[in-house]
Amino acid sequence: MNRHHAPRTPAAGRRTGRRLRGPAVRSALGALAAVVVVTPFLGAWSYDSARRAVSAQAAAPLVEPEALPGKLVATRASAPIVLAYHDINPEPTNDYTLTPQQLDTQLAKLEAAGYRSLTTKEFTRYLTTGTTPAPHTVYLTFDDGTRGLWTHADQVLAKHKMHAASFLITGAVGTHRPYYLSWDEIGLMKASGRWDFQDHTHLSHERAAIDAAGHQGSVLANRLWLAKEKRLETESEYRTRVRTDLDKSLRAFADHHLPAPQLFAYPFSETAGVTNLAARNTSALEQLLRERFTASLTNVSSRPLPAGPRAAAARQVQRMEVMRKTSTSTFVKQLNEWVSRSPAEIPEPLRNPEQWRFPGSPSGTGLAALTGKGVANGTYVSAVHLPMGTADWSTYRVSTTVAGLSGTKTSASVEVGHGSLVPVTVTFSEAGVRVTERPAGGTERVTTGKLTPAAEHRLNLEVSPGGVRITVDGGHALVARATKEADPARTSGGVSLAVRNETGKAAWPRFTALHITP
Structure with missing residues (x-):
């Protein structure tokens, strides 16, 4: 509406028992005009904000036949291979982000070799029974819960009829848009049947000072340096902090009607990183995780722990991490190293x-x-x-x-x-x-x-x-x-x-x- 034709509102003056005169009239009309002008923009902003809670999806790219070099080892059967991905974006800005073309090529290679992807339920069943629904399987995992999973990875999965698990930093969901997924996008991913969701902490995927010198370490795997008190956290304080974080994460799953997660992925693969906790084999962190999850996943381990009886007994499974620099030939070579042989x-x-x-x-x-x-x-x-x-x-x-x-x-x-x-x-x-x-x-x-x-x-x-x-x-x-x-x-x-x-x-x-x- 044109503000020069804004209607008069004499009733406003009568309600106050005063009559609007001169500057007061002009002030009232100006305020009304501002409301009239801004209101459509507020509505548009509100609509746009809601729309951006669900980003548009990109179609899966095409894979050229020559993009599939190398041959996967043919064995009678193999234990599942757990693959660790992070973000998917056409313009990767870091070493952990693959292009949709790279993901599509890798899944095409797996599909051509007869691999079937597992749900988390099928994978955790394997850890307890040693059985899989197919001789050659992969469990596809994506850490952090980035928006690229919805906008780019989802349609690649649909193209190859595969399933994946997204490990969420639940406290980051909906923040720093457009980097992280929104809860609305997570709901749509769940409804597609192509995704399930597992745990990657609530807000403990970060580093902080772990000693007086200011050396940085994972906040999940270390007692923190308390600068004001000039001391390290006690183990009791550490346990309380980590327990609170993990339980907040579990509550976020329940609050958003997601099944309780069965698996936990270590941020930064803490199992092989700096830690100032007690003996690693009986650490407080491992105890807290075992109380809540069937097993934990890591990309780096002090000993080989591919999916199998050894990993199931340790309740810790090692993943094959896929990076931006992982060429198709390297991907095939690494997979062949992970295939279990008799x-x-x-x-x-x-x-x-x-x-x-x-x-x-x-x-x-x-x-x-x-x-x-x-x-x-x-x-x-x-x-x-x-x-x-x-x-x-x-x-x-x-x-x-x-x-x-x-x-x-x-x-x-x-x-x-x-x-x-x-x-x-x-x-x-x-x-x-x-x-x-x-x-x-x-x-x-x-x-x-x-x-x-x-x-x-x-x-x-x-x-x-x-x-x-x-x-x-x-x-x-x-x-x-x-x-x-x-x-x-x-x-x-x-x-x-x-x-x-x-x-x-x-x-x-x-x-x-x-x-x-x-």
């Missing part, structure tokens, strides 16, 4: 150099370092065979031959139960053998024996949950890790090898054969 599927690991990992070794170290080349700088090199794919091996046999042993300054080692809570390492030199048992939280046990001096020795290991039977050169057998309470979840794990050369000479011990059988 001992029968890889009988001769030395024939597959791509299956070995060299943690702590110089960049570029390869399998040749174990088969005679050694390393140019250093006296020791070790390698692990498919640590993710073999994490749940519990019953198998290892036969190996090592040559090039000389004196006491060269040796070779074979570890079985790698990453378990009770690994066993057999180390042999030219004239001796040493068996080392390292139970988690227990006392290391070492057994030694003499061998007939020789440059070459043959080792046989029979591994089961109840113990490891060790035979060198077909002689008297030793038994390690003998237990009456056989627990595959405690003892399971694959094989790692190592060679040592302290002679200063180029001749290294070398593994000449390695056979694995069920």
Whole structure:
């Protein structure tokens, strides 16, 4: 309405018992005009605000056939692989954001290879029963609850008929728009049947000072430095703060009619980060999480914990994190490392150099370092065979031959139960053998024996949950890790090898054969 034609309101003057004159009339008319002019804009703003609570969705992109390099390993069956994503945006601004094209390409690759995505209910059922609805499955997880899941990822999931779980920072929902999801968008995602929602704290996905020097750490995994009191939180104060945060998050799920979350994703993967809590295995944080959730998820772990019996027993599952820099070929390569294999599927690991990992070794170290080349700088090199794919091996046999042993300054080692809570390492030199048992939280046990001096020795290991039977050169057998309470979840794990050369000479011990059988 044009303010110059605003209607007069003499009744307003009569209600006050005064008559409006001169400046008073002009003031009243000005105020009325302001209301008339602003009202349509207020209405439009209110409508726009409500509209923005649900953002428009983008159509899923097309995937070109040539965008699908690499071939996924074909096994008879595999444990689920848990994939960790963050945001999806056509213009990624950080290393954690993928483009819709990248996500579409990766899901197309999984779909073409026959992978089925799991709901959270199906995944948690797997942790307790070991069964899945298909031989090859993935559990797709997205941390933080960003708006890109609704605007870009949702239609990609629809295209490939897949399901995913969004791990919400519940206190951030609806804030910092357009970065985080709104509750309205979450409601629509839930109604689609393509999404379920799990926990990522209420407002504890941040860092703060954890000591007097101001060093930063996760507020969820650390006692905070109280600057005014000039002290750390007590463990009781820490427990109260974290308990309050987790319970607020659970209440937010209930208040917005979402099923109670069964899984919790650690912010910043605290399981491997800085912490000033008590002993990690019995920390207050783990206790609080176990009281509320079936299991927790992390991207970094102190030992391999892919989905399986070992992870289920630990109530902590490791995820394969997918980053912006993860090319399709890298994605396929990493998936192949995570696919669980049986001992029968890889009988001769030395024939597959791509299956070995060299943690702590110089960049570029390869399998040749174990088969005679050694390393140019250093006296020791070790390698692990498919640590993710073999994490749940519990019953198998290892036969190996090592040559090039000389004196006491060269040796070779074979570890079985790698990453378990009770690994066993057999180390042999030219004239001796040493068996080392390292139970988690227990006392290391070492057994030694003499061998007939020789440059070459043959080792046989029979591994089961109840113990490891060790035979060198077909002689008297030793038994390690003998237990009456056989627990595959405690003892399971694959094989790692190592060679040592302290002679200063180029001749290294070398593994000449390695056979694995069920």
